[in-house]
Amino acid sequence: MYFMLPVFVLLQFALAWRVYGFMSGMPVEVTSLWLGLIPVTSGITGLDLIGATLSTGIFAGIGIIYGHELSHCKGFAFIISRMTMALSGSAHFCYAHVYNHHLELASEDDPATAPRGRTIYGHYLLSYLGQSKFVFNMEKERLARMGVSFISWQNRWIRGYLMSVPSVALFFAAGGWVGVSALAVVWVVSNFELEALNYLEHYGLIRVKDQPIDYRHNWDNNTLFTSWFFIEIGRQADHHDRGETHFWELENVGAPNTGWGYFTIFALA
Numbered sequence: 001m002y003f004m005l006p007v008f009v010l011l012q013f014a015l016a017w018r019v020y021g022f023m024s025g026m027p028v029e030v031t032s033l034w035l036g037l038i039p040v041t042s043g044i045t046g047l048d049l050i051g052a053t054l055s056t057g058i059f060a061g062i063g064i065i066y067g068h069e070l071s072h073c074k075g076f077a078f079i080i081s082r083m084t085m086a087l088s089g090s091a092h093f094c095y096a097h098v099y100n101h102h103l104e105l106a107s108e109d110d111p112a113t114a115p116r117g118r119t120i121y122g123h124y125l126l127s128y129l130g131q132s133k134f135v136f137n138m139e140k141e142r143l144a145r146m147g148v149s150f151i152s153w154q155n156r157w158i159r160g161y162l163m164s165v166p167s168v169a170l171f172f173a174a175g176g177w178v179g180v181s182a183l184a185v186v187w188v189v190s191n192f193e194l195e196a197l198n199y200l201e202h203y204g205l206i207r208v209k210d211q212p213i214d215y216r217h218n219w220d221n222n223t224l225f226t227s228w229f230f231i232e233i234g235r236q237a238d239h240h241d242r243g244e245t246h247f248w249e250l251e252n253v254g255a256p257n258t259g260w261g262y263f264t265i266f267a268l269a
Helices: 004-024 046-071 076-086 093-101 120-146 156-162 165-202 224-229 236-241 262-268
Strands: 029-033 038-042
Touching: 004 046, 004 076, 004 165, 046 076, 046 093, 046 165, 076 093, 076 156, 093 120, 093 156, 120 156, 120 165, 165 262, 224 262
Parallel strands: none
Antiparallel strands: 029 038
16 A cells, blocks of 8 residues: 555656646657658647646545545554645545544535535535534644644644645646646545545434444445555545554455445446
8 A cells, every 4th residue: 555655656756747738739659650751749738737737636536445444544644645645635524534434424514424404515525624614723723732832833724734745746837827727626636536536425314413333334445446446445434443453354244335345336427
């Protein structure tokens, strides 16, 4: 899982190079037609850049899955989790997921649980902002108890967003605001994948605050391809019961089940 961080760093560099090629008109390759008599120079078109950007966003969303897994670890693994999530502009997730979502699951205090009637698009925005707000308030209270100013290097909410600055700088250097816009699309797509999973895993499930968290407060998914592709993230009930358990040790505990795999549900939606 640690290896995924450099993989997704390289993925961002690859997209930044595409942005640079598009902005500068630099050829990607020089080919020849008809026995080499007619040289042809191929560059990056706008359609090429859109495709590369969307593809990067989709793969970055897969990286978030590994960032989620490592967020339940301590020490070096947690740092890697934060760095992985920072590539998608959401380093706050690591704290919000562990200290908010897992403790307030399926209650009105959990922004990652979508109540009945909420659309996936509305949930995407409300969940992202709600989790960021939780970490903001958590750090505000923690630093106040320590007698430290909110505007401080000790503020983990601020540090989390600063961890995304290198990505912004890279894409700005590659293509100015076009580059930054491409990065923004990557962030939107990857975080939408994250919130789509949250939506599927907890939609409409209600837990009265202070009521014990139970298996029935999760939608499980045990289909083979979902389990393989999403590293058992579909076994939500056992995951929320044993949060620090590695994904390969999670079990099917008989929780409510979506029946179809995630990709089938995505296609139908």
